[in-house]
Amino acid sequence: MEPILEIKNLRKEFKDFSLKDINLTLEKGFIMGFIGPNGAGKSTTIKLILNLMNKDGGEIKIFGKDNIVYEREVKNRIGFVLDESHYYEEITVQEMKSIIAPFYERWDEGAFKKYVKDFGLSMDKKIKELSKGMKMKFSLAIALSHNAELLIMDEPTSGLDPVVRSELLDILSDLMQDENKGVFFSTHITSDLDKIADYITFINNGEIILSTTKDDIMENFGLVKGPKELIRSNNSNGFIGIRENQYGFEALVQNKEEFRKLYGDKIVVEKPTLEDIMVYYTRRGINA
Amino acid sequence: MLNLLIKDILVQKKTFIGALFYLVFFVVAFQSLEMNMFTAAIVAFVYLLVIGGFAYDDKSKSDIMLNSLPIKRENIVMSKYISLFVYIAIGTIAYIAVSFVISLLNTPIKTYPVTIELIVSAVLAVSLLNSISFPLIFKLGYVKAKVFNMIFFLTFLFGVPLLIDFVSKADSEVTTAVGTFLLNQSDVAIASELLALSLVFLLISYGISVRLYKKREF
Structure with missing residues (x-):
């Protein structure tokens, strides 16, 4: 079986920082926590996965497919929640949803409505009127409403209160009932991962220090x-x-x-x- | 792609109202341009909305969001080029409406009908201006490209009349040749040539923009 996410020898050079031969593998059915201090290379890695940056070497495969050659197919099957909201502030939740939804081949309006109700999102509010937690929930509702198999989250919990964070973790645990899904979750708030992660990948200064199961860490x-x-x-x-x-x-x-x-x-x-x-x-x- | 066009209009509801007032202002303030005020008004109207769209993209850093969706970068670029024509169409309709209302008011302000020639010249001017400014915005983003675009827009605004002046005074063989070439053709032929020229500009510019935008990092 193909891993849901596989990164091999990924390199990216900047003037004052570089990602050095990143390797990691995430199998279906698991949550991988991607931890490291600020500036360690977490966001850069995620941006490379989403092809928001150009890599200088290496390989990224999602569902066994190259993330650039099969970009559209792969992105149809990914849900993403980024560290800040990148939605247009001036328009309503409803309008933003109707701009995004048609891009996804497998958009599930029923699922979206359910999440909106569960999360207590109001569709008529402008994005700028939403709290940080609500913006994250809106991102999450979008990410979960197109039958995504891989959820990629870049610091989704940063700046959120413990109540919202714990809600998010519950949702992820629920999601993992479906063993065909995978979650790749970057954070520097490691206590989030103590509860839900199966794998931990630790990056520091552009290098992977450790990538193993959480149980291995806890036992050894x-x-x-x-x-x-x-x-x-x-x-x-x-x-x-x-x-x-x-x-x-x-x-x-x-x-x-x-x-x-x-x-x-x-x-x-x-x-x-x-x-x-x-x-x-x-x-x-x-x-x- | 249609979504991207709708998106630019939705996020700019306020800009549209502003642009409409701008049209009224143009009709009133640029009486001296006579019928050519249409071209000037449309160029400004389109510029306002196009730049507004880019500014909103930049403000919310939504390039990151859009490029994380299953959208080809070509489509994001293409939608901006197509939006030029959408704005020209909206601007033209708005201009006609504004002129009509002003003509009803019985004021000394003169209004002029919109002719095919005027629309063609507006399309040419809009294409030319934006063909040059778009690639820079796609490479750098709106904020970083802003200064260059401002300089360019002003050069365009003042440079084109100077250029026309220069060309009309110059009595070289080339200008005479071009003049005779144009004189010997029907209006329809000239209009199609100018439209074709606009299209060539846009296509070259689109090609460059796509290349630059594909390399851009967020």
């Missing part, structure tokens, strides 16, 4: 806490990132069982959150 990664002497004797080997304070240290490790065997009860091993992973990996350059 550990947040090790112990006295400072340990780091000196250990020479920091195997530590992904270390934070020291006057009492001891905290470090992220990729194979917590090894550390457990090695140090026994001198250390405490905790489960890291995705935020810990992101923070410690980003600190690596500073502390290693």
